[in-house]
Amino acid sequence: MRAYNFSAGPATLPEEVLKEVQAEMLDYKGTGMSLMEMSHRGPEYSALHAETIANIKQLLKIPEGYSVLFMTGGASSQFAIIPMNLLGEGQTADYTDSGAWASKAIKEAKMLGNINVVADCGKEIPTRVPTMEELNLTDGAAYLHITSNETISGAQWKTFPDCKAPLIADMSSDILSRPLDVSKFDLIYAGAQKNLGPAGITLVIIKDELAERCPESVPTMMRYKTFIKSNSLYNTIPTFPVYVLCLVTRWLLAKGGLEGMAKQNDDKAAKLYAAIDESGFYTGTAVKENRSSMNITFRIANHDLESKFIAEASEKNLKGLKGHRDVGGIRASIYNAFPVEGVDALVSFMKEFEANNG
């Protein structure tokens, strides 16, 4: 029996996708090889590569003038690659601090250039993201960086700031979960292991003209220009993660694209937040207007009951509900591929646990 896997990432994948990967493991489409064993410059992988990019462009309605790139090293590498490419000497980059991930991006960028933290609510409880009014933007900033969804705190930007500077977003934990006006952004990046596929690929969507800023001193593999020019094939790309990502994008298109996905995600999240709000036993961690539709974080007033909750849930096949080690509590990560039946099962368990312990 498949588990209901609430893990924050690496996270659950669509069962249909795993079954297809399984079926093709020793023989990809009659070639007598696994996709993993094939040249990244051969016809089979090339077709998958092109289709994955086309599907992402279609899903996000990406306008002309942007490239879809596959890099490695996760969001943590992007935290350095962004200022290396885009923050010139003497310039200032604006960052919002909305929690643990934004804070890591800021810490790394500060090693490499001049940073202005334009709003800081990263340590507030209840958790939230900054309001537009709070942003103390720098005139002529190199860019403004935000973290669209804080996986640990469960706070999510619902609308995005207007600013003159290029807008950059770490969307690792909510990419492809809802429609997006990509034209508002100059750079979007996301580690794959939440909504996209297995760990090992970083999706980057970049306005081509932004990449032109990069100084020639930046190493080849750390330059966006290298990936734009080579179609992400400068060196051997992690083919297997892209293959799985391709199957995930097909699955998304078949499910009605991002409109369909957003509706399903909102419905799933609403069920859990309703269960929290109706209880008087559970307390949501984030302010209501910033509640994440991906990571539902909550507490029980008596914190000792939380580990009991997590252990008993696990016995009922509800796995991975422990909050991040830095903050504790309970976290239900319900990315695109998380089934609604698992949400219903958690809601039932929450009511039962409250009845027995409330």
Add this chain to the structure above:
Amino acid sequence: MRAYNFSAGPATLPEEVLKEVQAEMLDYKGTGMSLMEMSHRGPEYSALHAETIANIKQLLKIPEGYSVLFMTGGASSQFAIIPMNLLGEGQTADYTDSGAWASKAIKEAKMLGNINVVADCGKEIPTRVPTMEELNLTDGAAYLHITSNETISGAQWKTFPDCKAPLIADMSSDILSRPLDVSKFDLIYAGAQKNLGPAGITLVIIKDELAERCPESVPTMMRYKTFIKSNSLYNTIPTFPVYVLCLVTRWLLAKGGLEGMAKQNDDKAAKLYAAIDESGFYTGTAVKENRSSMNITFRIANHDLESKFIAEASEKNLKGLKGHRDVGGIRASIYNAFPVEGVDALVSFMKEFEANNG
């Protein structure tokens, strides 16, 4: 039917490994999840991670004082990361140029510091690697960099240079193919997609004290120290490639470790080189004393026959024999996992093709 896959990388994997991955795809050891869907900090992945490192240490008899790291970005990223970490201002690093890959390492390093090319035979035909006597080493060099096997030219170092400077080797295409005295080296690195597993992980074996050189200005994800200190778990690691690598290391241990593998590799290569030498029709690309046991490169005097050879071989299920696009010719890559039956099939085909076209 499985193909005989002579691809230079990504390359063929052991069929037993693929079957195990297939069997566990939807349910890793009764957890109800794929290994891909699990937290990189959970017990299942943690056990695999530790076992993979232990198996690599056992296979290579790695002495105390070294760490085994898993990074991303392939050898091409290491080309920059090495000088970023290890080449101080005012210092010189020595590089040998033995072909296309050494040459790429040199080009990248020159962007970042002062480089002395201590021997250059990278463009010679027949292809070879430098002799010890040729090396014009720099006194007090930061390190000496070599490329242990040139995948494109088919030339391989059979013994390694003695030098006072720390010795660094790109072993992407022959790592774990033969026993090695790791104590001669201060840093060994290898992209996974030839002898180790699927593309997406870079194996690094580093003497811990060497990593201490790194300036604090180097970004976190580009510092060896970060990976040593975090046991390669600073951020989300590509768990699936490590999982496959773990299975490959188990397979190697079961096959008699690197002694067993070297014997099998030498036997496979000897069969192909004998077929070349006995023919008078095929000509080996590399000088005999540097012939690679991994990438057997050869030509047919009438170059027009080469594409016919490759096409007819493909019809007989002998796939991926086309030489690299930069040099042409024929290349049979026969890494650890390539079966001896495939070598025998190629030898038969070579004789048949010569009889029909010689």
